[in-house]
Amino acid sequence: MTRIPHTLQLTPFHPRTAPLIRGHTWRRWSGHAAASVYDWTHEHEYAAIRNAAALLDVSPLHKYRISGRDATRLLDRVVTRNVAKAAIGQVLYTGWCDAAGKLIDDGTISRLGEQEYRLTSAEPNLRWLHRNAFGLQVAIEEVSQALGALALQGPLSRAVLNAVAERPVDGLKYFRVMDNRIAGTDIQVSRTGYTGDLGYELWIPAAAALPVWDALVARGADYGLTPAGIWALDVARIEAGLVMLDVDYQSAHRAMIEAQMSTPFELALDWTVSFDKGPYNGRRALQAERERGPAWRFVGIEVNWDSFEALHTTVDLAPAVPAVAWRASVPVYRAGSQVGYASSGCWSPLLKKYLALAHLSAPHFDPDTPVELEVTVEHQRLRAAAVVRKLPFYDPPRKRA
Amino acid sequence: MSRAYDAIVLGAGADGLVAATVLARKGRRVLVLEEAPEPGGTLREIEFAPGFRAAPLAADAGYLTRDVLRATGLALPAAVSVDPTVVALGEGPPLALLRSPGPMAAALLPHSAADARAWPAFAARMAALAGFLEELCRRAPPRVAGATLRERLGLGQLALLYRGLGRAGMVELLRALPMPLADLLDDSFESERLKGALAGIGVMDVARGPMAGGTALNFLYRQIGIAPGVFGERLRLQGGPQALTAALVAAARAAGAVIETGVAVERLLVKDERIAGVRTGAGEEVGSSIVISSLDPWRSLLELLGPEHLDTEFIDAVRNIRFRGVSSRLLLALDGLPPLPEVAGGPAGAWLIAPSLRYVERAADAAKYGRCAAEPMIKLRIPSLWQPELAPPGRQVAVLHIQYTPYALRESDWSLARDAVADTALARVERHLPGFTARVRERVLLAPPDLESRFGLREGALSQGEMMLDQLLFMRPVPGCSRYATPVPGLFLCGAGTHPGHGLAGQSGLLAVKKGTVPF
Structure with a gap:
């Protein structure tokens, strides 16, 4: 029997991450202790993501190994992308929906073999997978505990990996996965991540987690490799315009009312919805939505600096920008009426802009539409001028090159 | 496609x-x-x-509503009226269930004077309640949301009929629907023999004992279409249940339908998310934009259609349908008429070993724990008394309905349990009818798995979905799919697994093709 611990679970890398965290800034991520930030502030952890290489423990992700004769059929029945078309060694980002086309979760599918896949997700999906596997010959194995995961992200991440791994990763294309070896351990390396930058994710047997970490940290020092926490990641993923479950949308399985649910179209994930495959969960509803167009759209918002500054100078303050990304519902207005809400936002140190991710109702979501974002200055709710932007805000060529 | 039809019907039972x-x-x-x-x-x-020969699963032809008779122009053979319908065996003199309330009250006197007095009123009340249920069964189930004006008018009619039950009747119906049958019987009677017999009749083929909630409804459902005061017997035709089949086949052929037997359908064909036809086990593809399946909902939806065409929640709902076959049939070749108790009137329709409520309930307890009852409830019928052609001259055929013998055995396996079930049942019959077993020349036991393989009944359940309150009306076969249409355009369901369930021959088939359900 599995014992339910009364404290947070520890990831396989905890013996290495725990001594690094200076302010006990742990947070909860899928029942695990995860670092918000290792140092007192996250500035140089963020800088490592954009300018050198950052190492993030992403082991709390839920991971499932799906194999067997009908593995492809199961995934194609569950997710919105066309899994059958994926080549072996390819990784797909996709969401999955309920019958009404409302998003349940999102994650990646790595095709490891003809009949073998790994699915990652933000929330537990084992029961959902089993329910959908009815009538299919497929094995679904929860490997969340058995597999540790590290994200190695940043412009120098390739160089770090080439220095540490037995096989060079130069040939590994964007959203592809390969077998590799680090410190004598067989691992897999996928060219994926949550930063919108050049980066990799490493899938490591939990028992061999520490030697791999040690090897990366030892050789990575030459490249400025820096362990990074969630605060740094959050800024990077907002710049990259990547949607986050429980922050930017609620799972259809958790929402209390329909209005709290979102469809892939509403979250601007149109490119992940396939209509060139057979029936799958939500297909009929999504088809109808595609024809009539989404009622909402997930977009970027860029705050007008002059306007933002003016709101502060009237009370004799210098403009204060949120250094740590916020996760809250903040109203967005147009011409005096509320047209939506922002769900995440932060100051982008790289772009030098105050950015937010927002949900706007039709017809207010086209790029360059002038809107206003609510800001609170000295306990006063005010509105700063802003403009709708296409996502991502930041998209360096090296991400795919 | 080698050939095409306007509609393909799966299953040539009464509904199909x-x-x-x-x-x-x-x-x-x-x-x-x-x-x-x-x-x-x-x-x-x-x-x-x-x-x-024998029809293992049909003692009679069930009940045909006037709507079915009118819509099909069925030419039925004459009905046979047996009296007594059932003879209840037990310690002491047997109790015959007679058709007329007067003689029945007299037959009850030796068992209980109070019950004899209570009988006529009980019979009338049950008939009134069953009459209301019949009206429910004649209609497609009410839509939970989004009913059309016409449907609302239909509901209004039902409301008027409900009021027609009178104040006491309205209360009694609401009270009876979720009630244990034992409590309903205890309200009226004291004789264990009478209560046992009525309980046995009520829970026939139901996977519960009479003390389980909801079994009063099973009892009432069985009274639909029967004359007041008649219990345990429905429409018996000259020529037996087979005569109804012959009449139905003749009507279908006369109307121009083509009937092919010995053809298994392996898969429903779907094109552009619509039904396109069927593929048979032999590999033939027959085209049709309409398929009406009278097979059970599991088979129709999860095996023939396939889960990939259905939403997860819907699949879960279908997977959660309870089937739970619990009765076996022991078919007996007799070398002559066995000794039968002397009762007034002609030969009985059946002899029932259900001597008390407790007896039936204890038999059901065994099934609850995955065992066959050590003291089963048994209904014996000798169809060759009415259809001599079923046996060679001078010989007889007997059918024992044995309950409770669950489909899934916890500690045994049906390949081992068949003989024991047959021996137990025959020993029990011998106890009440000494000399019976000496007449047995051949015996064949059909356990629930045999009923599944030979009659296509999932888990051996005649009901194609247990007939409890939560699986009836707009929840049959599953909520949101009770008006015969399925989520896949062109696929319709009928049969016992749909409203109104088992026992009303052809009614679901009629409702499924009524205007507004199948688009014709």
């Missing part, structure tokens, strides 16, 4: 044949495909020993 007949009478080209070698479904006779 009625659906086919009604469509064919409207000028549609209809093909009926039946997996068994002969039509009839649960009415079907089989030869179980050389020269001996």
Whole structure:
């Protein structure tokens, strides 16, 4: 029997991450202790993501190994992308929906073999997978505990990996996965991540987690490799315009009312919805939505600096920008009426802009539409001028090159 | 596609044949495909020993509503009225259930004077409640949301009928629907023999004992279409249940429907998310934009259609349908008439070993824990008394309905349990009818898994979905799919697994093709 611990679970890398965290800034991520930030502030952890290489423990992700004769059929029945078309060694980002086309979760599918896949997700999906596997010959194995995961992200991440791994990763294309070896351990390396930058994710047997970490940290020092926490990641993923479950949308399985649910179209994930495959969960509803167009759209918002500054100078303050990304519902207005809400936002140190991710109702979501974002200055709710932007805000060529 | 029809009906039982007949009478080209070698479904006779035949699952033809008779133009043979309908065996003198309230009250006197007095009123009340249920069964189930004006008018009619039960009747119906049958009987009677017999009749083929909630409804459901005061017997035709099949087949063929037996359907064909036809086990593809399946909902939706065409929640709902077959049939070739108790009137329709409520409940307890009852409830009938052609001259055929013998055994396996079930049942019959077993020449036990394989009844359940309150009306077969249409355009369900369930021959087939359900 599995014992339910009364404290947070520890990831396989905890013996290495725990001594690094200076302010006990742990947070909860899928029942695990995860670092918000290792140092007192996250500035140089963020800088490592954009300018050198950052190492993030992403082991709390839920991971499932799906194999067997009908593995492809199961995934194609569950997710919105066309899994059958994926080549072996390819990784797909996709969401999955309920019958009404409302998003349940999102994650990646790595095709490891003809009949073998790994699915990652933000929330537990084992029961959902089993329910959908009815009538299919497929094995679904929860490997969340058995597999540790590290994200190695940043412009120098390739160089770090080439220095540490037995096989060079130069040939590994964007959203592809390969077998590799680090410190004598067989691992897999996928060219994926949550930063919108050049980066990799490493899938490591939990028992061999520490030697791999040690090897990366030892050789990575030459490249400025820096362990990074969630605060740094959050800024990077907002710049990259990547949607986050429980922050930017609620799972259809958790929402209390329909209005709290979102469809892939509403979250601007149109490119992940396939209509060139057979029936799958939500297909009929999504088809109808595609024809009539989404009622909402997930977009970027860029705050007008002059306007933002003016709101502060009237009370004799210098403009204060949120250094740590916020996760809250903040109203967005147009011409005096509320047209939506922002769900995440932060100051982008790289772009030098105050950015937010927002949900706007039709017809207010086209790029360059002038809107206003609510800001609170000295306990006063005010509105700063802003403009709708296409996502991502930041998209360096090296991400795919 | 080698050939194409306007509609394909799966299953040539009463429901499938009625659906086919009604469509064919409207000028549609209809093909009926039946997996068994002969039509009839649960009415079907089989030869179980050389020269001996019986319909294991049908004591009678059930009940045909006037709507079915009108829509099909069915030419039925004459009905046979047996009296007593059932003789209840036990310690002491047997109790005969007689058709007329006067003689029945007199028959009850030796058992209980109070029960004799209570009988006529009980019979009338049950008939009134069953009459209301009949009206529910004549209609497609009410839509939970989004009913049309016409449907609302229909509901209004039902409301008027409900009020017609009177104040006491309205209360009694609401009280009876979720009630244990034992409590309903305890309200009226004191004689254990009478209560045992009525309980046995009420829970026949139900996977619960009479003390389980909801079983009063099973009892009332069985009274639909029967004259007041008659229990344990429905429409008995000259020629037996097979005669109804013959009449249904004749009506379907006369209307132009094509019936093919011995053809298993392997898969429903779907094109552009619509039904396009069927593929048979032999590999033939027959085209049709309409398929009406009278097979059980699990088979129709999860096996023939396939889960990939259905939403997860819907699949879960279908997977959660309870089937739970609990009765076996022991088919006996007798070398002559066995000794039977002397009762007034002609030979009885059946002899019942259900001597008390507790006896039936204890038998049900065993099934609850995955065992066969050590002291089973048994209904004995001798169909050759009415149909001599079922046995060679001078011989007889007996059918024992044995309950409770669950489909899934916890500590045993049906390959080992069959003989023990047959021995137990025969020993019990011998105790009440000494000399019976000496007449037995051949015996064949059909346990629930046999009923599944030979009659296509999932888990051996005649009901194709347990007939409890949560699986009836707009929740049959599953909520949101009770008006015969399925989520896949062109696929419709009928049969016992849909409203109104088992026992009303052809009614679901009729409702499924009524205007507004199947688009014709």
